Amino acid sequence: MTASQQQEAGASGPLAVFLLLLLLTGCPIVHAAGAGAEARRQHYMVVQTSYLEPKSICSGLKVIPSGKGAWVPLRRPYGPCSSPASAPPPSLVELLQWDRVRTDYVRRTTTGGDVLDPDNARVAMSQVDYKLEGSFIIGSGGRRPRSTAEDGGDDAMFLSQTMAIDTTVDVPWIQCLPCPFPQCYPQRDAFFDPKRSSTAAAVRCGSRACRALGAFANGCTKHSNNSAGECKYLIKYGDKWSSAGTYMTDTLTLSPSITFLNFRFGCSHAVRGNFSSQTSGTMSLGGGTQSLIAQIARTLGYAFSYCVPQSSATGFLSLGGPVDGASSFVTTPLLGNAEFINPSIYIVRLQGINVAGRRLNVPPVVFSGGTVMDSSSIVTQLPPTAYRALRRAFTRAMTGYPRRRGRVENLDTCYDLGAFTNVTVPAVSLVFEGGAVVKLDPPAVLLEGCLAFTAVNTDFALGFMGNVQQQTQEVLFDVDAGVVGFRRGAC
Template sequence: MAAADFGAVTILFVLIACHLAASAGVNSGFSANLIHRDSPNSPFSSKSFNKAFGRRRSMRPVFYPNSAQVRRDKGQYLMKLSIGNPPFDVYGIADTGSDLVWTQCVPCHGCYKQLNAKFDPDKSSTYSDLPCDAQECHAIGTGTCSPQHTCNYTYGYGGAELTQGVLAKETITITSTSGEATSLKDIVFGCGHNNTGTFNENEMGIVGLGGGALSLVSQLGPLVGGHKFSFCLMPFHTDPSIESKISFGEASLVSGEGVVSTPLVSKEDKTPYFVTVEGISVGDKLVPFSSSGNVSKGNMFMDTGTPPTLIPQDFYDRLVAEVKSQIPMTPVENYSSSGFQLCYKSKTNLKGPILTVHFQGGAGVRLLPKQTFIPPREEVFCFAMQNVTSDGGVYGNFAQSDFFISYDLESSVVFFKPTDCTKE
């Protein structure tokens, strides 16, 4: 989840569960469906969320062998987890830019408005507070000891979002498409009792999918054959009934024709998935990331929780100038309030240039206009990249759509395979 705030638009991922092996390390992995919030299968389908593009998303998890499905909703994705005994359904934002899995809990002293009931730990027979001396208490760097000797936490997201509460262990239950339920015991999560920010009423928390020790990816790794996962996100404005996919474990790695890869760059902060972008070509015209030609390793990170791609001001100015020069139309003025600064009027999909993102190692990822121009309003298409004042940037989910993107965290590589996600 990046630092810039884009509003609250939500997509519901329903991970439709798979069968997990009883013994850890044996299963080759599982897949889940990510269901769009406006899908008939979504509990929020009757609600309208035509707000500004938010930086968070949602997924609803489910497991079955080798692949998962995900559905898109105006730039956001939700994930469903059932926690506790009896199982309590939680719809949290799926976020590769953070680690902590948390939900709003009662009593909630300073919580944002939530449509569904909040999780009540007193009603679960499998809930247990994490003690102060537990190793996991300090895994996110903010664990402190309460007077009751439980592990309190504070976790922020770079903007107005903040969650505070108690770290705990719980059973997470995932139900397969055939109706079978699989329970995963002793998953560490945050029971949030004071949560603030620009969350909307359907977002019951966040499912952290980053590289840190407490992320769902890291906690599932020993159970699914390795720290590997992949997803295929629907493009903006895809029919919400069509599901995207997310997979965990050995079977999640992509292969075949068209696959390119780039190294993940290790930094002190283990949560973000850092990559190195050397430049972006607009048609045949290369726009280098840096005017000086010197590119810092790990200058961007991959984030499913941020819809637009965010790039430094100098790079953005040069890139936009080249994009404008290759579109024989006059831009629409006064759209900066939506966060987008380059927009065009068009009754059909904008016929803009193809952009190619050049990653370290020679990987070239070609982005079509449907991935680089999105319609925030009817008959208006805006360039889905924005400027930031920092030296680095964020590779957002608009640019990640219609690719099978696979992370091999053991080999520190991320793979891209151009894919029609509506057919996968």
């Protein structure tokens, strides 16, 4: 079967996941010739400027992932590989504004700068362009998947739900009927109706699953004196964002041969906040006990990987990890959750940065706050000492290109490249604990002509590796082995 046939088969199967990232891969690189060409190939890359622009044609899936569990295609919702959007995509400025708010909140709730309310768990999320998004089949099995309730027949209980995917969130949730406006927001897919699924059931109060909600629990609702009551959940995403409803179980289909009968998720009847109509809710890949990964770990193993594609291509999510484990990846240790108060996130240790073949003169202790591996943050956030060193080295290497006045939100080093056919970009690599060196492609360095990095407030603070820098890399989260891995050029 060809890659395009495999893509077509995967997209029409029970589970299709769509990646929300502005990512560019497979850039045509023009190497220097003549004296010193070999050294220049290692230190600089020449990329066609046209390759840095969005494409209007979907190029589809470029590789078939090798996974020991289930794999699904990933796409960006506003790109040509996804369904038409009901609203225009947010601007880069809007995305960067939310990115800063979101990562600041995750940082506070991880390092203790903002103590969590023990009665109300909170996570930060925005279902916008740079988040992972996918369609999951939830409901009774044995019927064809549908994205809309066409005739109201029995098939309507077996719907594809498009959900944001986030590696910093634990509890999955979707909007469920009854879900009146304005308590709920309009969405692209038909609302899930648990009454039409023969395998749907509310989690009972007092059960182990209900107790496991912990800070996400929101009491119980009893329908009669003989009822044990339905378990309720509440997720707060800061002061103005929340999702509340009934904690339920139902069938989750990952592939024709992989089905989970008692998948736990929040059935939301009230949502507060400006969530995207592109999605029906959130499917989590976080490190907590309620996440998708934790729930399927006994069957598929506690590992997953994803490859972020360009906006006009298709990537993949592999559940259970690759068949060869981490052997073909460069790896860095996962830091223990005991060091942080938020067990949901995945943290590694960045130790250095190489620019044009030279290591920046930045003491490794500057990075001691750790770096979050985040599927949803946009640009990589560095300690200010490291960012200033990166900016100096980068601007020295880009002296042949005119600087653009001003800045784009928190991106302060921008260039006017419209008059150039090719752009010579210095090679940038991130060096992690354990010796893992992750070389970035040009589109992982420049975002709309700007250096795609920014600084956090202080050295030693928690940083983030953004998904712009993760593009073209297959990123492996092997929780059992305690490592994060990178494999370049996987999609």
